[in-house]
Amino acid sequence: MKRILLSIVYSLLLSTMIFAQTKVTGKVTDPQGKPLPGVNVLISGTNKGTITNENGTYTLQVEDPQKTSLTFSFVGYEKQTVTLNGRTVLNITLQEQTTGLDEVIVYSYGKIKKSDLTGSVSSVKLETNNPPTSTLDQLLQGRAGGVTVSTASAEPGANINVRIRGLNSISVSNQPLYVIDGIPMDININTPDAMGSEINKSYSPLIGIDPNDIASVEILKDASATAIYGSRGANGVVLITTKGGKKNGKTEVTFSSSLTLSKTAKKIDVLTPREFAEYRNEFELVAAQETGEVPRLPYDGINGPLPQDVEGYVWQDVVLRNAFSQNYNLSMTGSTDNAHYYLSFGTALAEGVVLNSSLDRYSFNGKYNWDVTSKLRYNLSVSFSHAAGQGTSTAGDAANVTYSAINWMLSKSPIVDDYTEENDYVDPEALETPNPLTFVNEYVSEPVSNYFRGRMNLEYDVAQWLTMELRYGLNFTDNKKYQYWPKDLPMVLDQGRAGYATSDQLSWTLDALGHFNFTIKKRHKISGVAGIEMNKRGMNTFKVRGDGFSDDALTYYNLESASIFTPADLDRVESQLFSAIARVNYSYRNKYLLTVTGRYDGSSRFTAEHKYAFFPSFSAAWRVSQEEFLKNNNILNNLKVRFSWGQAGNQGLPPYATLSRYTSVIYPLNGVSTSGYAVSDFQKTVSWETSEQTDLGVDVGFLNNRFTFTFDLYNKRSLNVLIQRNIPLSSGYATAWDNMGQINNKGLDMEGMFRVTDRKFKWDLGGNFSLYRNKIVKLGLPESSYGYVQFWGKPIAGFNVPVNTYIQGQAIGQFWGYRTDGLFQTQEEIDALDKHAQEVAGANYYQFGKPMYPGDIKYVDINGDGVVNENDKTVVGDPNPDFTYGITNNFIYGNFSLNLFFTGVKGNDVFNANLQKLTKVGQANSNVITPAYLEAWRGEGTGNYWPRIVNNWQQNELLPGDRLIEPGGYFRLQTATLAYNTSLKNVRWISNLNISVTGVNLFTITKYSWWNPEANAYGNDNMAIGIDRNSYPLARSVVFGLRVSFR
Amino acid sequence: MKKIKYILLSILAATTLFSCSEGFLQEQVYDFKSSTNFFENADDANQAMIGTYKFLADLYRQSMIEMLTQNTGAFNKHKLSTVWISGTYTSATKEVYQTWQYAYRLINGCNDVIVNVEKMKNIDDTTRNAILGEARFLRGWSYFILVRMYLKVPIRLKPTTDIESTMVGLSSSEEVYDQVIIPDMEFAFAHLPLRYSDANTGRVTKGAAAAALSKVYMTRAGYDPATKQFSPNAADHWVKARDYAKWVIDNGGYSLVSDFGDLWEIDNKNTPESIFEVQYLRGLNTGSGYPKIFTPSHSGLAAKGGGWGRSRCTQKNYDDFAHQYPGDYRLQKAFVTIDSLSGYIDIRKNKFVPVYPSPGYNKKSQSWPYVGKWKDPDAPDNFAAGNNFIVIRYADVLLMFAEAENEVNGPTEDAYNAVDQVLERARNADGTPREQPANWERNLTQEQFREKVWNERRFELTGEMKLWFDLVRRGWDKFRQFKEDDNNYGYKPVKHGVYEKNMYYPIPSLEISSNDAITVEDQNPGY
Secondary structure, eight states: OHHHHHHHHHHHHOOOOOOOOEEEEEEEEOTTSOBOTTOEEEETTSSOEEEOOTTSEEEEEESOTTTOEEEEEOTTBOOEEEEOTTOSBOOEEOOBOOOSTTOEEEETTEEEEGGGOOSOEEEEEOOTTSOOOSSHHHHHTTTSTTEEEEOSOOSTTBOOEEEESSOOOSSSOOOOEEEETTEEOOOOOOOOOSSSSOBOOOBOGGGGSOGGGEEEEEEEOSHHHHGGGGGGOTTOEEEEEEOOOOTTSOOEEEEEEEEEEEEESOOOOBOOHHHHHHHHHHHHHHHHHHHTOOOOOTTSSSSSOOGGGOOBOOHHHHHBOOEEEEEEEEEEEEEETTEEEEEEEEEEEEEOSBTTOEEEEEEEEEEEEEESSSSEEEEEEEEEEEEEEEOOOOSOBSSOTTOOHHHHHHHSOSBOOOOOTTSOOOOTTOOSSOOHHHHHHHOEEEEEEEEEEEEEEEEEEEETTEEEEEEEEEEEEEEEEEEEEOTTSGGGTTTOEEEEEEEEEEEEEEEEEEEEEEEETTTEEEEEEEEEEEEEEEEEEEEEEEEOOSOSTTGGGGGGGOSEEEEEEEEEEEEEEEEEEEEEEEEETTTEEEEEEEEEEEETTSOGGGSEEEEEEEEEEEEGGGSHHHHTOSSEEEEEEEEEEEEEEEOOSOTTTTSOEEEEEEEEETTEEEEEEEEEEOOOOOOOEEEEEEEEEEEEEETTTTEEEEEEEEEEEEESOEEEEEOOGGGTOSEEEEEOOEEEEEEEEEEEEEEEEESSEEEEEEEEEEEEEEEEEEOOOOBOTTSSBEEEOOEETTTTEEOEEEETTSOTTEEEEBOEEEEOOOHHHHHHHHHHHHHHTSSOOOBTTBOOOTTSEEEOOTTOSSSBSGGGOEEEEOOSOSEEEEEEEEEEETTEEEEEEEEEEESOEEEETHHHHHTOTTTOSSOOBHHHHHTOOOSTTSOSSSOOOOSOTTTTOOOSBGGGEEEOOEEEEEEEEEEEEEOOTTOSSEEEEEEEEEEEEEEEEEOOOSSOTTOOTTTTOTTSOSEESSOOOOEEEEEEEEEEEEO | OHHHHHHHHHHHHHHHHHHTHHHHTOOOOOSEEOGGGSSOSHHHHHHHHHHHHHHHHHHTTTHHHHHHHHTTSSEEOSSSOOHHHHTOOOTTOHHHHHHHHHHHHHHHHHHHHHHHHHHOSSSOHHHHHHHHHHHHHHHHHHHHHHHHHHSSEEOOOSOOOSSGGGOOOEEOHHHHIIIIIHHHHHHHHHHSOSOOOGGGBTBOOHHHHHHHHHHHHHHHHSEETTTTEEOTTHHHHHHHHHHHHHHHHHHSOOOOOSOGGGGGOTTOOSOTTEEEEEOOOSSTTTOBOHHHHHSOTTSSSSGGGSOOOOSEEOHHHHHHHHHHSTTOHHHHHHBOEETTEEEEEETTTTEEEEOTTSTTOOTTTTOSOBBOSOOOTTOSSTTOBOOOEEEEEHHHHHHHHHHHHHHHHSSOHHHHHHHHHHHHHHHEETTEEOSOSOOOOTTOOHHHHHHHHHHHHHHHTTTSSOHHHHHHHTOHHHHHHHHHHHHTSSOOSSOOOOOGGGGSOOOOHHHHHHOTTOOGGGSOTTO
């Protein structure tokens, strides 16, 4: 195989012949006759050319002035190609561009003219007046139709959920494939946790990328565009193109910086110190009444101060801060005769609003393009970034939700004595919850990620119609996580625990491609690409942890002196893909367009009989506006109708999932640790999940394309869905991978852009709208005892039961739980139910095995069997939105611009798990939200929502159900940017200056009661969706930006 | 033409490349073994067997403990309302499905060893049978736990290899005893060694198989909650139970450790008294949770400063013991005490906290003595203690023998002698003999002896997960009476539920909903 690759390289390296040269000159002007400097002048079909000088003139050597044609291009102007026909002087007037149709965009395995597209693609423009952000995924939010981006956690660097056209799958990822400069970015930034419990926090795979280095982002949505990514294309593809140098001969240095001030956007209303003291007193009264003892009030002026005299803290003011973030980038572009380059250095220091949470990134990016000969081009890009975070535990972990700074901040008793020398608050009552400030100050969790990306390609023009490309890309990441839990935190009280984990991953992709492009009889244009791709990923993980330290001083550096070690764990996982790909675009008279793609994928993850799969797609488009009857129309100047069908796959099951497995375990014999192998999985014959998609789209442009509109209807069917299904526990396993069932996503995407005015004052109004309807068509399971064909998501911490269910005929992830109907007001009411229960069930009316009293929550007996227990669960909410949208307003007046960007979501429900603890008035050792105490039931008719205060924390503890479901819709002014942009003609060394101020999240209109309606505690896990638990507070920020370009 | 040439060349290159893809797409494994590279020699068989014991350790780690202690009526919990004490657990309660799940994981592990070792070629018959004996012992034991707790269970004698074959319906306890438990235990009894070399101490032995068979027959001789009646073949079963117990006494080579307290020293593992012991090692994946579950918080007796005190002895259960044998050394060692006073030192305040019946105990929170058999102050985490759990010990077998002999022949001298050994050892308090527990008067009726030996088991084996099984095989009347008596004695925030359905557990809803061969109608009555 090596030999074949070498011979391809060798053939590409063959040099070219040299011809005699003729000089051609000319001047390029705009329609007003002004000279245009910097225009690209290229000999058509080659990369040879020059650019016009300050007077708009150019000089060029050509081989054959009869046949050669020149192509003139300049940003903002229509491209023109003129055949010399023997002329040696050629003056040209360029027309201003009014349409983006001739724009060439990056496409799967190549580039394509927008007008030739038959598939559904959204381009995200990274304009200069986009607000400065520190991560790329933030930039995608609300920018494109069909793309739902939600900030699962507002913590710096936290993962952001990107969903393209609904939810296709249940057990495997719904995250799109990111492709950077043609190389799939198949790495995972996250490191396994060494601390013994899974923490759900995960970092975005894109944290290593400085948004300043991004030139454009294309989002491939329909199967015509994604099928060529085969087994990885089912969730859509995001193509990221990084900036490169320009062939304009000038050296330009750009410095940009931004400073961000952030503050929590809202506060959660919990009891004040005085209210809390009253609550403690009332609780003790209730408790004493129950036991018949003499009450001993903690705040009666004797045992403690009176409630009005207590001192305390608003913990949210202590633990949350005004965060200050900085972002700097210095870039340089330039060129020599046959090469150009781009270099950039970036630093982003992001602080979170919770004390001691931050993420710092240092990055380097370099791109070098070299035209070795007129036929051979060589491109190299390398990028390195180092990201180092500091984090307290905000989300809590899977085993214990209360190991969270956010949780303690809200639930800690607000009554404390003065701040003491020991850097600690003293709680006079020593109520159970530990001190949140100790937590954020002493809990250590420091993730580090070093990310290297390298790409190299050789392009050789074998013939005018054929270019061969050999492309090699490498992603390497070395992630580490240092952690320490001090002795005074409850996780490992009086012990201390240190953990260290690493994961290093190397993936490489090798492509050998042929790009072809030719025209037959001027009417038939054929272009496309064909080739093969090899991909290999490997990951090593290592973790070690020690417990029991004499002191906390050295934190994790003291690991070697732990008194007990958990056996260290070293692991390696590999997977490979081998594929053949092809795409052919055919166009007839630029009116009728046809695209056929195919990918034949072989994946190491499947057993021999399922290793290979073929993913085809067909698409066609009719450019109606090119027809004679519309060609000279002044109103409708673009109309394209598109149709596509295709299949893409999801190979998302983890490597080795099909193999039987014997895991190394320890069983002590004779008191000595002895190793053996325990069977831990059986062999399975699972196969690919296939996503089949049909798309019907229309692109319209009116009034010289002042108004453009794109509309896509799609129907996506996921077949043979990979599900980690429950199997009988008597098998010795709980779940197994299986292909079962079908999921449909139908929806529509719309994008529109309207240029309202076009004089000195410009107003661009843009918007997008996405809607999907998701349905589990088939599950292939027996009916549950609830009468549904359903299975459940994963049990979530704090409830120990799943709160999402997957029901045949309904949308993915419905919330599952109990319905409630106010409170019991009188004993008679309960007695009546009791009588009914005796008659119907021959049992007492108990809710969950407990007797009820007036003031307790009344759960609904859904199945009518007289008692309330887990058989009364039902669907209580839906995490899927009705629709999502984004609106951009761009006002430009002279040098000033104002950009307003709104996003919104309508109609989804959120499971607010935070309420479980923060409404618990049955314990009184932790704080609660204000109405839970103030509006608590205190006798018949005194309330019908908040239950009575009772000395039994289990009595009215919230179970999964309607009381935890809240509407998650919102409308937000995501960003508002005011910028001043000038080209400073009088200053010799500055070419451009841009000063901006941006407000982020200036307002949000929502009914949701907690920090952030987008919160999603389980990130990308589809078995637990739409759950807010200990979410990180969403900030409101002001960003000051500066960008200067030096000549 | 030229174009065609290029195209043909590329196709040729692509096909050549694809033909070498086969090797490239092979999965390389690093971190585990797969059936392709395992069970090749005796060493592999041995490694697989040792690995299977891990499932036994998991089964005895947590869920089953609360189920079997708190549902007896003899144990309580400080926090209000628990499903175990009130008997209101359901088919979805975590412990209900976890115990089931862990038992079946052990069964599947054993099945995997059995099927693979049976067909192995590269192994001699003695080694093969010894390993098969171990696997069949553990499988039989796991089924023995399951039928007693869940009444009817799916019989699985092959490892899981595909999803379709996991859909197996429920079999009655009779079927499980006849088809699995007894053949497995008899095979184990025939092929297991009496002793192992030091390095293998802790694996199951012939004596364990005999003791297990004795327990199986005792159980079968008793009450069956499925049919709600005592066994019609009780007499035959009692004889077998007596004979197997006698075999252990005569041929097992076991003896009581001289000091009752020594049994609970964390470093005294696999003593001559131990017949079947689950091995734990202090550490995060290898330890046990017994100290955490039983000892008080802030006592320094378990990980993180103390235990949860989840299963605590009720006042009635404690007083029955203390009144029967005042000053019994076992009270001091079986419960958390300081200088023979019930209570512990709060390590935060460095102060003695009295617990019932010590004077000055808090009437609400310290009303029930803590079981103190398992203590590990150095455990690094909740389930990382170094305490082994003795499933069957010689004292248990002596009392089983006495009980069975009494059922077969009445209170014979042999029966008294067996009990005497247990009582005599109990009197040896740290080298100083005490008066109590005195040997029983030799004038008991069969019924009196039965009752006394039942109580003796309750005292001697406190907290060792025997009582619930003992209660169930004594029948519903005894079961109900025991709980009701306790409900009428001393302070308790929640009364024991007294339901017939608490003599067994529900089939887990997770099993019913994922197993095509089991429907909701198959659920045990009352759930």
